[in-house]
Amino acid sequence: MALRVKIELQQIDLHKLNEPFRNEYIFRIKFFGDLIVFERKQTTSGAALFPISFHYNETIVDHTFIEVENMPYQFTLDVRVVEDDPFFDDIAESSFSFSIEPQNAQSPFAMNFSPRIKDDSEGIDATFYFLFQLEPTSSPPIP
Numbered sequence: 001m002a003l004r005v006k007i008e009l010q011q012i013d014l015h016k017l018n019e020p021f022r023n024e025y026i027f028r029i030k031f032f033g034d035l036i037v038f039e040r041k042q043t044t045s046g047a048a049l050f051p052i053s054f055h056y057n058e059t060i061v062d063h064t065f066i067e068v069e070n071m072p073y074q075f076t077l078d079v080r081v082v083e084d085d086p087f088f089d090d091i092a093e094s095s096f097s098f099s100i101e102p103q104n105a106q107s108p109f110a111m112n113f114s115p116r117i118k119d120d121s122e123g124i125d126a127t128f129y130f131l132f133q134l135e136p137t138s139s140p141p142i143p
Contacts, residue, residue, distance in 0.1 A: 027128075
């Protein structure tokens with residue numbers, strides 16, 4: 001059996017203004033540690049009311065895992081928010097690892113995942129909204 005994993009980025013919310021007149025943010029999402037699957041630079045107006053939502057509704061991962069006997073399906077999602085600045089950047093990031101046993105992936109299912117990335121010392125507070133869709137497909141396991 002194999003497992004098809006689709007991840008859709010629905011939106012990103014910024015919850016507060018970090019510093020006046022600093023209004024450019026870079027959002028980056030990596031899959032498998034170093035594969036950049038999403039990177040976008042967004043600008044807010046300096047007088048914007050917070051929270052601000054950026055809507056994407058974009059499939060950022062569509063990957064099929066081949067089953068290896070006695071091994072779970074494993075993947076990592078790294079998210080990062082950078083407040084872009086000509087002199088120094090404020091950065092908040094986090095990593096999320098997932099492990100799914102093959103016996104728990106016998107039928108399709110979907111789940112929402114909404115991690116909040118907050119770093120008070122950097123002044124960044126953002127929530128990423130994902131929809132995970134997992135679907136078993138036929139493929140013989142690799143011994």
